[in-house]
Amino acid sequence: MTQKPLELILARNLMSALSTPAFLVDEGGVLVFYNESAGLLLGKRFEELGTVGPQEWGSMFGPFDDSGAQLVYDELPLVKAVRNGRPAHAEFTIRSTDGSLHEVEAAAFPILTAHGSQGAIALFWPTGGGQNGAGPG
Amino acid sequence: MKAKLWGTRGSIPAPGPETIRYGGNTSCVGVTLSDGSLLALDAGSGIRSLGLSLGDEPARLHILLTHLHLDHIQGLVFFAPAFRPQTEIVIWGPASPEASLRDRIARYISAPLSPVEVRELPCDVSFRHCPETEWEIGPARIRAASVSHRGPTLGYRIDDGDSSLAYIPDHEPALGADLDQLEEDWISGFDLARDASLLIHDGQYSDAEYPAHVGWGHSALSHSLTFARRAAAERTVLFHHDPMHSDQFLDELGAQANRDWVDLGGRDGAVEIGAERTEYELAARALSPAATA
Structure with missing residues (x-):
């Protein structure tokens, strides 16, 4: 196992203490952690899921736009943040494992260090309340 | 490889009758590699005594700084070899986006804090940011990695032959974890300490003291022991003692550390409180059961 960069370790430690749903990807876009609040939103704890590859996590829980179409992976805030080294923001709908839908705002920012980008963090704010249903897609 | 503790104290020198056995000098460890090359780990006030012990030798040495807090650099302007024109000194330390290592150290070695400026040091001194990848000094392979402390801070690992020394004097790996x-792979400093023959690690606080110092960048005793156990260090020296800790307090902390270490399944006597002038000969470590499986 390769040691994680300190900045990711500290980010995970901080996220573990937050009640705001938060997601962490490494410099390759691999989802390496999300906190308990994010687990409640998604309906699955990170410990149950484990690390997930870049394309895979982008489609596991939607996300969908207003019309119900799945968002393009490249347009997700977390992906933009880690690729471009700039913050990104979006509103979309995600589907948790029980099929309920959640409208959220997501803000992502890159983790930039003296040694370059180490990954990115995304914070989610539920905005429209939950809704049950099979959901689009 | 040999390691000698020249300064074991953290924060500020704490000389006096109550600290005479464990020492009052701030962080410095002298390391003699298998070919005789000399490294100094940190340049707290202990490096003054290290410098005096060297006489006119060596002609070349390396100083590896973990970070630039005063207790780790305050001995630089009292290091006798720095005032000899025939000495070449290479100072390694953490990079920072703010300024070069030389410029950051020059804030201390300059007026009004110092009577001499960096450019006035008679020795041939150079400053290098530690690379992200392993590098070599003499027969040793050196690795530096950022660790959990306040500000850019490194820990070091030195492998010389089959023996290894991990040096992480300022470390709070249990912060939020x-x-x-x-x-x-999510533990700060783990790769540096993994299976080390000797781990010199932050031991600043007792468990009772730690709650009042969360986030200050140092460990409670139980954190240090858990870190050492997880890393499977063969021998652990607790270091960077709080300036308020008397010899008597450290005797009691050491006894507690050894009891707790044995309770964790460790070998009796494999954990100790670092005392100034103690020297360690690092032999090749015996293979652990995990390594032989």
Whole structure:
């Protein structure tokens, strides 16, 4: 196992203490952690899921736009943040494992260090309340 | 490889009758590699005594700084070899986006804090940012990695032949984390300390003191022991003692550390409180059961 960069370790430690749903990807876009609040939103704890590859996590829980179409992976805030080294923001709908839908705002920012980008963090704010249903897609 | 403790104290020198056995000088460890090359780990006030012990030798030495807090650099302007024109000194330390290593150190070695400026040092001194990848000094392979402390801070690992020394004097790996439960690759400093023959690690606080110092960048005793156990260090020296800790307090802390270490399944006597002038000969470590499986 390769040691994680300190900045990711500290980010995970901080996220573990937050009640705001938060997601962490490494410099390759691999989802390496999300906190308990994010687990409640998604309906699955990170410990149950484990690390997930870049394309895979982008489609596991939607996300969908207003019309119900799945968002393009490249347009997700977390992906933009880690690729471009700039913050990104979006509103979309995600589907948790029980099929309920959640409208959220997501803000992502890159983790930039003296040694370059180490990954990115995304914070989610539920905005429209939950809704049950099979959901689009 | 040999390691000698020249300064074991953290924060500020604490000389006096109550600290005479464990020492009052701030962080410095002298390391003699198998070919005789000399490294100094940190340049707290202990490096003054190290410098005096060297006489006119060596002609070349390396100083590896973990970070630039005063207790780790305050001995630089009292290091006798720095005032000899025939000495070449290479100072390694953490990079910072703010300024070069030389410029950051020059804030201390300059007026009004110092009577001499860096450019006035008679020795041939150079400053290098530690690379992200392993590098070599003499027969040793050196690795530096950022560790959990306040500001840019490194820990070091030195491998010379089959023996290894991990030096992480300022470290709070348990900040916001449960070291017992965390996966190894998510533990700050783990790779540096993994299977080390000797781990010199932050031991600043007792468990009772730690709650008042969360986030200050140092460990409670139980954190240090858990870190050492997870990393499977063969021998652990607790270091960077709080300036308020008397010899008597450290005697009691050491006894507690050894009891707790044995309770964790460790070898009796494999954990100790670092005392100034103690020297360690690092032999090749015996293969652990995990390594032989």
